[in-house]
Amino acid sequence: MNIYDVSQHAGVSIATVSRVLNGNPNVSEKTREKVLKVMDELGYTPNVFARGLGLDTMHTVGIMCSDSSDPYLANAIYYLERSLRANGYDSILCCTGYDLEVKQKYFSLLRSKRVDAIILAGSKFVEMRAKDNAYILEAAADLPVMLVNGYLEGDNIFSTVCDDKSAVEQAVSLLIESGHRDILYLYSSYSYSGVNKLEGYKKALRTHGIPLRQEMIRQCPKDVEASRDLLLSLDRQGIFFDAVMTSDDSLAVGAVKYAHARDISIPDNLSIIGYNNSLLALCTDPEITSVDTKVEALCTTTVNTLMGVFSGVNVPSRTTIASDLIKRNTTKW
Amino acid sequence: MNIYDVSQHAGVSIATVSRVLNGNPNVSEKTREKVLKVMDELGYTPNVFARGLGLDTMHTVGIMCSDSSDPYLANAIYYLERSLRANGYDSILCCTGYDLEVKQKYFSLLRSKRVDAIILAGSKFVEMRAKDNAYILEAAADLPVMLVNGYLEGDNIFSTVCDDKSAVEQAVSLLIESGHRDILYLYSSYSYSGVNKLEGYKKALRTHGIPLRQEMIRQCPKDVEASRDLLLSLDRQGIFFDAVMTSDDSLAVGAVKYAHARDISIPDNLSIIGYNNSLLALCTDPEITSVDTKVEALCTTTVNTLMGVFSGVNVPSRTTIASDLIKRNTTKW
DNA sequence: TTGTACGCGTTATCAC
DNA sequence: GTGATAACGCGTACAA
Numbered sequence: 001m002n003i004y005d006v007s008q009h010a011g012v013s014i015a016t017v018s019r020v021l022n023g024n025p026n027v028s029e030k031t032r033e034k035v036l037k038v039m040d041e042l043g044y045t046p047n048v049f050a051r052g053l054g055l056d057t058m059h060t061v062g063i064m065c066s067d068s069s070d071p072y073l074a075n076a077i078y079y080l081e082r083s084l085r086a087n088g089y090d091s092i093l094c095c096t097g098y099d100l101e102v103k104q105k106y107f108s109l110l111r112s113k114r115v116d117a118i119i120l121a122g123s124k125f126v127e128m129r130a131k132d133n134a135y136i137l138e139a140a141a142d143l144p145v146m147l148v149n150g151y152l153e154g155d156n157i158f159s160t161v162c163d164d165k166s167a168v169e170q171a172v173s174l175l176i177e178s179g180h181r182d183i184l185y186l187y188s189s190y191s192y193s194g195v196n197k198l199e200g201y202k203k204a205l206r207t208h209g210i211p212l213r214q215e216m217i218r219q220c221p222k223d224v225e226a227s228r229d230l231l232l233s234l235d236r237q238g239i240f241f242d243a244v245m246t247s248d249d250s251l252a253v254g255a256v257k258y259a260h261a262r263d264i265s266i267p268d269n270l271s272i273i274g275y276n277n278s279l280l281a282l283c284t285d286p287e288i289t290s291v292d293t294k295v296e297a298l299c300t301t302t303v304n305t306l307m308g309v310f311s312g313v314n315v316p317s318r319t320t321i322a323s324d325l326i327k328r329n330t331t332k333w
Numbered sequence: 334m335n336i337y338d339v340s341q342h343a344g345v346s347i348a349t350v351s352r353v354l355n356g357n358p359n360v361s362e363k364t365r366e367k368v369l370k371v372m373d374e375l376g377y378t379p380n381v382f383a384r385g386l387g388l389d390t391m392h393t394v395g396i397m398c399s400d401s402s403d404p405y406l407a408n409a410i411y412y413l414e415r416s417l418r419a420n421g422y423d424s425i426l427c428c429t430g431y432d433l434e435v436k437q438k439y440f441s442l443l444r445s446k447r448v449d450a451i452i453l454a455g456s457k458f459v460e461m462r463a464k465d466n467a468y469i470l471e472a473a474a475d476l477p478v479m480l481v482n483g484y485l486e487g488d489n490i491f492s493t494v495c496d497d498k499s500a501v502e503q504a505v506s507l508l509i510e511s512g513h514r515d516i517l518y519l520y521s522s523y524s525y526s527g528v529n530k531l532e533g534y535k536k537a538l539r540t541h542g543i544p545l546r547q548e549m550i551r552q553c554p555k556d557v558e559a560s561r562d563l564l565l566s567l568d569r570q571g572i573f574f575d576a577v578m579t580s581d582d583s584l585a586v587g588a589v590k591y592a593h594a595r596d597i598s599i600p601d602n603l604s605i606i607g608y609n610n611s612l613l614a615l616c617t618d619p620e621i622t623s624v625d626t627k628v629e630a631l632c633t634t635t636v637n638t639l640m641g642v643f644s645g646v647n648v649p650s651r652t653t654i655a656s657d658l659i660k661r662n663t664t665k666w
Numbered sequence: 667t668t669g670t671a672c673g674c675g676t677t678a679t680c681a682c
Numbered sequence: 683g684t685g686a687t688a689a690c691g692c693g694t695a696c697a698a
Contacts, residue, residue: 002675013685018677026683045445049391050675052382053690058446060425067411071612074407078400081426090446092393093414093426106418112378113391113423224615253616260618279404282557283586283616285593335691346669351693361667383691386674 168200227254560587
């Protein structure tokens with residue numbers, strides 16, 4: 001079943017069939033209808049491979065993420081796929097894990113599939129050492145590379161980021177202004193967004209004239225139990241804190257569990273702020289005040305920008321989306 | 334940059350290049366090395382479209398799911414993508430939502446992309462009325478259709494399911510054996526797996542000679558707050574229950590929050606069992622006893638079966654995976 | 667072991 | 683407005 005069959009049955013040439021297929025106006029209404037009717041009768045579907053061969057595109061973009069089962073990334077993928085499809089694009093998903101070599105391998109695999117663009121979802125794709133990002137810059141010569149919540153400067157590379165620094169700064173400032181002085185900062189990784197968040201924490205302290213103490217800045221695996229156990233151990237070490245700012249809701253949940261374990265009253269004696277405003281923030285008692293990073297906006301903006309790139313419009317190489325602090329019951333103000 | 338360029342530079346014919354590319358043994362070691370060297374120098378990558386055109390496959394399978402941001406499905410997609418890629422297949426993701434017409438539309442869209450198979454992830458794809466599933470049966474004539482946690486009988490359709498009925502039956506039996514009589518059953522949908530779970534609940538009651546009461550079987554949106562509010566309202570209506578069996582962890586979390594709101598002690602005065610053993614089960618205090626449905630096994634089995642289908646091996650049309658009950662602190666035994 | 671020639675199903679460029 | 687025909691890049695009989 002191909003374009004020849006249709007042309008035969010309709011008594012026209014394949015060129016005409018192709019024209020009908022692609023909405024070319026140079027076809028008489030009569031012919032168009034006839035062809036369409038035949039297509040319908042024969043249940044004809046154009047072959048995407050042949051089309052791809054001619055046009056060198058299959059209207060498909062590659063989405064890379066480290067781990068699509070992470071709640072934040074799962075959400076991102078959902079919104080990305082949705083808006084891509086709304087624009088007529090398919091998504092090839094590719095979960096890479098955290099190893100640089102694997103990421104590079106999958107990246108070039110995706111390129112070899114001739115996707116029209118690659119979206120790097122999550123802040124785990126920009127490495128500290130510039131040379132480790134070279135493969136991305138190089139690829140961008142051939143196809144647009146979109147970063148969701150990551151930033152890399154380069155031609156044909158476009159970033160949409162959440163203003164993590166301001167978000168954390170604002171949150172920590174509110175903690176300070178509601179009387180907290182000993183604010184623990186819990187983070188899980190030193191990615192692009194990880195670094196920004198930490199900056200926000202530091203800036204808030206600085207602005208309010210509170211000295212920075214390294215012992216109050218702690219790294220912790222993105223894991224409820226690890227977070228709880230870390231706090232328990234800090235407690236045993238006699239390190240005092242009356243508030244916990246976290247870089248992820250799971251760490252905040254761990255903080256809530258720590259408080260329960262030690263019978264500390266929230267928010268009277270301990271305030272807690274989560275990050276990402278995920279389902280997890282709603283599971284605890286009390287529910288967790290959390291920074292909403294506007295994943296949906298982040299993703300739709302990314303896709304809109306990409307569509308702009310495709311159509312040759314001049315688009316910004318970097319777009320920043322503001323976050324919201326969702327007030328719940330682990331904070332006082 | 335195509336196969337002709339390579340053949341030119343290497344001084345051989347395109348047939349030889351193609352042979353090297355496809356690991357055909359009928360090439361002298363010398364020639365092979367020469368060709369490989371040239372490919373490397375030129376940075377040649379075979380064009381997947383042209384290849385697809387001839388072979389009518391791009392080594393790509395379509396994954397459909399209703400909502401990839403749902404924690405359970407996000408996990409499933411992660412494992413599916415991973416094992417497909419391990420087998421050299423790409424995944425095109427397609428989130429359909431819950432509307433039948435949309436599902437059908439995307440299904441045929443995926444078919445028109447000539448994917449090698451379609452995986453329907455989650456139990457939301459098998460409808461009650463047989464005629465609503467006709468499009469799947471029809472499609473299965475052209476390409477294998479794999480159901481993850483759903484069952485549909487038909488040629489070229491393969492199901493991998495969790496034994497939901499036994500799982501719930503076992504869980505409810507344990508509740509009964511630890512002294513509960515008034516066991517509320519909370520479920521969110523009447524899908525294939527939803528019906529099975531309910532069957533398990535009924536069977537456990539029957540086996541233990543406990544009369545079934547319709548008022549103890551309640552539907553509830555898959556949502557923490559909705560679940561909590563439903564239980565609060567039952568409480569107000571004077572409907573007594575000393576245990577809650579749920580079809581999803583989020584409902585169980587809602588039950589925990591209900592208990593907290595009413596100052597009911599868990600598990601002394603209320604036992605709770607979740608389903609899917611997701612992150613959510615670990616967020617509450619106490620942590621929730623939950624049925625682990627072995628998503629990973631479900632997904633890798635699905636992919637293994639699919640690979641069997643591709644290679645013409647005789648594979649079972651239905652595989653059942655046993656679940657595990659993960660004991661935590663919302664139950665007594 | 668290697669090369670020639672054709673088919674795969676489109677789109678696009680001509681000429682009419 | 684329509685029809686021939688040449689790409690597009692690869693796999694593969696078949697011939698040598």
